[in-house]
Amino acid sequence: MNNLKLPLVCLFLSNTCIYAQLQEEGSKQESQNHSSKHHIALFNGATTNFSHESTSYTIGLDYEYRISKLLGIGLLGEVIFADSEEFLTGVALCAHPFKGTKLIAAPLVVFSEEHHSEGHEIKKESSFAFRIGAGYDFHVGKLSLGPTVDFDFGKTEALNYGLSIGFGF
Structure with a gap:
């Protein structure tokens, strides 16, 4: 022994x-x-508009600056390719309560164009909306990949969902 x-x-x-x-x-x-204090991501997905009962292809870009391990602030922009094309932009407050989890809240400005078949008349309008959302990022080095789901409400209500691919620097 x-x-x-x-x-x-x-x-x-x-x-x-x-x-x-x-x-x-x-x-x-x-x-x-x-x-990474800075994170930029490309969004690729769809938006289902409950008011118009339609689903449209959506792409977007967002930037986040991490104030702390828990909180970040950022900018977002999206284009919704519907019959009447919409462009959304906003300032997002982001919370990261758990590893990889991201919760956002953002006031939005929605710019829309409506094309009328009678002649070449284009009607442009803007409105305010609010977004709440959640996502999860899987990190591989400085790259991130993950699902994102957002709910927008204002003049219309819409569910925005897809995949974000990002880079931290």
Whole structure:
């Protein structure tokens, strides 16, 4: 039994050192993935408008500046390719309560164009709306990929859903 004490102690100490080193490398990797103060993302998805009972292709771009580990503030813009094309822009307040989870709230300005078949008349209008949403980002290095779901309400109500691909810097 005495002959086994030294190898067991050596094995225990070496495993402890390896575990500590792996934990340190893991925390460095995690802090690198989530320590970016700036994040820009491209959104690709669809918008279902409940007032018009239609679903349209949507692309967007958003930027976020992380104030702290929990909070960020950003800008967003989207184009909804419907019969009457819409452009949305807003200032978003972002919360990151859990690893990868993103909750947003944003007042929006909606610019829309309506084309009438009678002649070449174009009717332009703007309105205010509000967005609440959630998403989850999977990080690979400085890149992020994840689903996003937003609910917009104002003049109309719409559900916006799709995939965001981003880059932290």
